[in-house]
Amino acid sequence: MNEKELIESGNMKMDWARNHMPVLAIIREKFEEEKPLKGLKVGMALHVEAKTAVLVETLAAGGAEVSITGCNPLSTQDDVALALNIRKNISCFARYGVGSQEYYEAIDRVLDSRPDITIDDGADLIFKLHKERTDLLPNILGGCEETTTGVHRLHAMEKEGALKMPVIAVNDAMTKYLFDNRYGTGQSAWDGINRTTNLLVAGKNVVVAGYGWCGRGVAMRAAGLGASVIVTEVDPIRALEARMDGYRVMKMSDAAKIGEIFVTTTGNRDILTAEHFKSMPDGAILANSGHFNVEIDMEALNSLAKTVRTVRNNIKEYDIGGKRINVIAEGRLVNLAAGDGHPAEVMDMSFANQALCVRYIAENKLPNGVHRVPQELDNYVARMKLESMGISIDELTEAQRSYMSGWECGT
Ligand SMILES: NC(=O)c1ccc[n+]([C@@H]2O[C@H](COP(=O)([O-])OP(=O)(O)OC[C@H]3O[C@@H](n4cnc5c(N)ncnc54)[C@H](O)[C@@H]3O)[C@@H](O)[C@H]2O)c1
Numbered sequence: 116m117n118e119k120e121l122i123e124s125g126n127m128k129m130d131w132a133r134n135h136m137p138v139l140a141i142i143r144e145k146f147e148e149e150k151p152l153k154g155l156k157v158g159m160a161l162h163v164e165a166k167t168a169v170l171v172e173t174l175a176a177g178g179a180e181v182s183i184t185g186c187n188p189l190s191t192q193d194d195v196a197l198a199l200n201i202r203k204n205i206s207c208f209a210r211y212g213v214g215s216q217e218y219y220e221a222i223d224r225v226l227d228s229r230p231d232i233t234i235d236d237g238a239d240l241i242f243k244l245h246k247e248r249t250d251l252l253p254n255i256l257g258g259c260e261e262t263t264t265g266v267h268r269l270h271a272m273e274k275e276g277a278l279k280m281p282v283i284a285v286n287d288a289m290t291k292y293l294f295d296n297r298y299g300t301g302q303s304a305w306d307g308i309n310r311t312t313n314l315l316v317a318g319k320n321v322v323v324a325g326y327g328w329c330g331r332g333v334a335m336r337a338a339g340l341g342a343s344v345i346v347t348e349v350d351p352i353r354a355l356e357a358r359m360d361g362y363r364v365m366k367m368s369d370a371a372k373i374g375e376i377f378v379t380t381t382g383n384r385d386i387l388t389a390e391h392f393k394s395m396p397d398g399a400i401l402a403n404s405g406h407f408n409v410e411i412d413m414e415a416l417n418s419l420a421k422t423v424r425t426v427r428n429n430i431k432e433y434d435i436g437g438k439r440i441n442v443i444a445e446g447r448l449v450n451l452a453a454g455d456g457h458p459a460e461v462m463d464m465s466f467a468n469q470a471l472c473v474r475y476i477a478e479n480k481l482p483n484g485v486h487r488v489p490q491e492l493d494n495y496v497a498r499m500k501l502e503s504m505g506i507s508i509d510e511l512t513e514a515q516r517s518y519m520s521g522w523e524c525g526t
């Protein structure tokens with residue numbers, strides 16, 4: 116495709132996403148009218164694809180000047196990046212398939228815009244701000260963080276007294292993690308795996324590592340596709356929950372021997388290691404839907420491999436001595452590096468939270484540290500989403516309110 120065709124394709128993807136993000140549309144209308152971000156610069160590192168682009172244009176509609184790059188070298192969609200770049204007050208520095216150096220150079224270019232507010236997915240912008248670009252910190256009003264691991268990183272910084280700006284943990288809004296991490300990852304991880312492998316899930320042993328919000332979604336949808344699901348955990352309560360939800364629970368060293376498809380969703384490192392690769396059945400398929408590319412020990416797999424070859428678009432086969440292990444998208448997020456990411460209706464809620472939190476930071480002086488999304492914003496997103504779905508719910512009567520808050524009525 117030439118540049119013009121790429122821009123057309125990017126615009127078309129944005130139109131489709133926009134039409135399926137009704138809560139963000141309500142916010143965009145308000146932003147257009149009230150311009151709450153006038154004069155502010157927003158620097159972002161998010162997956163550069165169509166839903167993110169709709170968030171970017173929403174912030175620009177609110178009066179912000181937006182600079183954006185990717186938060187994963189394999190999730191950028193170049194047509195959307197180009198379509199963003201032709202818009203007023205928006206600069207996009209992301210490109211698909213960049214190496215580590217170019218990835219961090221693009222982050223620097225976003226920071227060169229001297230942002231007042233940052234939006235991260237994984238805290239890479241904030242990390243660079245605190246490590247190398249500290250001169251920019253006094254200018255920063257605050258930041259927003261999209262994902263669980265980013266929030267963990269920020270809490271770790273806060274604990275060490277290293278966090279020098281306020282950040283809102285958007286991931287921890289209920290209208291984010293209950294839907295995005297669970298139903299979003301549940302659907303899009305399987306979308307990525309299925310469209311990339313074109314293999315059957317029914318009847319296979321699927322191993323889901325981690326039974327957090329993402330793991331619950333991935334396990335639920337694997338069961339729906341007819342898989343026999345095995346869960347591995349380190350948390351006894353979540354392991355018990357997985358068992359009571361109907362899945363087999365065991366150690367990864369045992370699961371590795373029988374798993375046919377493995378999906379990691381822990382946000383931790385070294386979940387699948389050399390020990391596991393050696394005991395896996397021939398032809399095992401590995402995918403990561405957690406964070407970064409450290410859940411599957413790709414270095415160990417590379418060292419074990421006698422040969423590595425591409426066997427299908429975005430699948431590499433590692434022959435480790437008569438046994439073949441297939442890895443999708445280099446062990447990076449399978450839903451984004453081998454798919455189009457979460458469904459638009461889910462990102463509608465995640466990004467409505469982002470837009471509202473950016474406005475909240477612009478209008479309130481927050482102290483340094485990690486902050487929760489204000490409850491009223493979380494509730495607002497839920498209400499708007501229900502309304503957009505044509506769903507009405509009951510309201511407490513006065514008598515019910517007083518009953519629920521009293522203690523004198525008993526048996
Ligand atoms: N693919 C996506 O689009 C997507 C969406 C949302 C979140 N995420 C990322 O996915 C990861 C998980 O997010 P979450 O919200 O489910 O987090 P979570 O904290 O709810 O769940 C993680 C689970 O993994 C378990 N775990 C940790 N180490 C483990 C180990 N060694 N073996 C087995 N289990 C282990 C934890 O006990 C926990 O239950 C994070 O890195 C997050 O950033 C990805």
Ligand SMILES: N[C@@H](CCSC[C@H]1O[C@@H](n2cnc3c(=O)[nH]cnc32)[C@H](O)[C@@H]1O)C(=O)O
Nearest residue numbers: 162186187236237261262406407455456457
């Ligand atoms: N930057 C890290 C972070 C994990 S991404 C996990 C986050 O991606 C977000 N996400 C999932 N799908 C989409 C999408 O289609 N567009 C934009 N963001 C998405 C989702 O909100 C989740 O919290 C990495 O690439 O490894």
